[in-house]
Amino acid sequence: MTASGTSSQLSEHFINIKLSTLNLPSSSGSYEKWPEFSDGFKSPVHNDKKFTDSQRLAYLRSCLSKKVSDRIKSLEKTDANNQVAWRILEKGYDDPRTVINNYIKSFFKLSICENASATSIEDLLNNITKRSRVLEALNIGNK
Structure with a gap:
């Protein structure tokens, strides 16, 4: 064999x-x-x-x-x-450009704070921070 x-x-x-x-x-x-x-x-x-x-x-x-x-x-x-x-x-x-584009688009899809409650503002801030950190981790400014 x-x-x-x-x-x-x-x-x-x-x-x-x-x-x-x-x-x-x-x-x-x-x-x-x-x-x-x-x-x-x-x-x-x-x-x-x-x-x-x-x-x-x-x-x-x-x-x-x-x-x-x-x-x-x-x-x-x-x-x-x-x-x-x-x-x-x-x-x-494994397409960083698509990932970056999708995260940038997601900023525009965030819910608007219709009532100025602490909870809704905190949720919005958390969502913005999360997306910003992902873009930062992808070194978007260095490309």
């Missing part, structure tokens, strides 16, 4: 076993949430050497909403396709 035949059989074997339950983030396809998902997935799975690439791909698929999963559904569950799937998702969702 060739080495590639053995590798293929091992990959198929790992795909058919039950994976350990991990508390992983999920991705709904939000550009704004991609960095959080990416970081939260890379540490426990994507960069962990104890998993095979086909296991990583199985974990990745389990974290994706149907909308996101549709981008990689045509890929077979093989070791080789794990990196392909990750590159497809990064290319589709």
Whole structure:
């Protein structure tokens, strides 16, 4: 038996076993949430050497909403396709320009304080601060 035949059989074997339950983030396809998902997935799975690439791909698929999963559904569950799937998702969702544009648009969608209560003003201030911090973290002024 060739080495590639053995590798293929091992990959198929790992795909058919039950994976350990991990508390992983999920991705709904939000550009704004991609960095959080990416970081939260890379540490426990994507960069962990104890998993095979086909296991990583199985974990990745389990974290994706149907909308996101549709981008990689045509890929077979093989070791080789794990990196392909990750590159497809990064290319589709790791887009700082879209994130910045969406956050800027969100400023204009904030509710107006119709009553000048402390609670409504505090809510507005919290929403503005949250969006400002995200833009600051993306180094919008330095690009």
